Amino acid sequence: MDRYFVDFRSDTVTKPSIEMRDAMFRAFVGDDVYGEDPTVNELQEYAAQLFGKEAALFCTSGTQTNQIAINIHVKPGGEVICHEESHIYKYEGGGIAKNSGASVRLLQGSRGRLTASEIEKWIMPDDVHFPVTQLISLEDTANRGGGAVYDFQEIEAIAHLAKSKNIPLHLDGARIFNALAVNGVEIKRYAAAFDSISICLSKGLGAPVGSLLVGTKEFIHQARRVRKVMGGGMRQAGFLAAAGMFALKNHVSRLPEDHDKAKQLESVFLTCDWVESTLPVETNILVVILKEELKRDHYIQKFGELGVKVSAFGPGMIRLVTHLDISSEDMVYTIEQVKKI
Numbered sequence: 001m002d003r004y005f006v007d008f009r010s011d012t013v014t015k016p017s018i019e020m021r022d023a024m025f026r027a028f029v030g031d032d033v034y035g036e037d038p039t040v041n042e043l044q045e046y047a048a049q050l051f052g053k054e055a056a057l058f059c060t061s062g063t064q065t066n067q068i069a070i071n072i073h074v075k076p077g078g079e080v081i082c083h084e085e086s087h088i089y090k091y092e093g094g095g096i097a098k099n100s101g102a103s104v105r106l107l108q109g110s111r112g113r114l115t116a117s118e119i120e121k122w123i124m125p126d127d128v129h130f131p132v133t134q135l136i137s138l139e140d141t142a143n144r145g146g147g148a149v150y151d152f153q154e155i156e157a158i159a160h161l162a163k164s165k166n167i168p169l170h171l172d173g174a175r176i177f178n179a180l181a182v183n184g185v186e187i188k189r190y191a192a193a194f195d196s197i198s199i200c201l202s203k204g205l206g207a208p209v210g211s212l213l214v215g216t217k218e219f220i221h222q223a224r225r226v227r228k229v230m231g232g233g234m235r236q237a238g239f240l241a242a243a244g245m246f247a248l249k250n251h252v253s254r255l256p257e258d259h260d261k262a263k264q265l266e267s268v269f270l271t272c273d274w275v276e277s278t279l280p281v282e283t284n285i286l287v288v289i290l291k292e293e294l295k296r297d298h299y300i301q302k303f304g305e306l307g308v309k310v311s312a313f314g315p316g317m318i319r320l321v322t323h324l325d326i327s328s329e330d331m332v333y334t335i336e337q338v339k340k341i
Helices: 018-025 038-051 062-073 095-100 116-121 152-164 176-183 187-191 217-229 238-250 255-269 293-305 328-340
Strands: 055-059 079-083 103-107 133-139 169-173 196-200 211-215 275-278 285-290 317-321
Touching (some): 038 238, 055 238, 062 133, 176 187, 176 255, 255 317, 285 293
Parallel strands (some): 079 103
Antiparallel strands (some): 285 317
């Protein structure tokens, strides 16, 4: 028997359940580049209706949906306003510059979140010396903020500002359903604040591959072209789309379970004398701040030896992410190992 281990590195490590695999196996497929895959079409229509948008596009990853949206919203030489810790800036391979020829205006904010008042200060005036502000991008939940959730009133204020300045507002919603599980906002009302939204299916929702981009029909028409240019056109993608559909219909309502497990782990870590503090747990991400910054890799190695996989999250910090593959038995085992260190 393989050595027991629990993987908390990310919610991307989830594997399709037996039921999801069965849905994939039974999927009807066609050529999606021709728009003829019935399962992909069904997923796109379902997602568009779910979010109250006109259309949706199934893509390979959240990075791809974000980069497609940015490419449509901005022109070379323009500027994107985002948080300095945002995924679109830190973890997408310089895609804003490489794919769209745009610069970024990096703002600070509490745990990865921006405010309307701070954004307004940095919208560039019509001056030949400055790049034109062409897009505002938010991330909810904010990964680098430890899964922090936006106050929806702040989102509405940002949306009002963006509309008044005729600047599109994009959401990197990689973990949007985790945010909705906390803020309790009706999904269509929430989505109405944004011109485009990227929705990941392969994190807490448990699909093996895929993200969705939602927006207007014209926006998605353009997105399909950009996806093709980026090499993202897929053929018989219905097998993957079936997993995404299963995830949306079956794995959204259970997300609070992951949040509860993360909070349970937080309470245990806070009893350890080698832990300084944690970022407050709101969703499924726990960031542990160590008393001895230089011992981060030592603790990661020690956890690994005990069968618990965790990840580095900056100097003196480790991250644990709960997800649908973390069982009650896994939680008991992990808590036992934490107490051993």
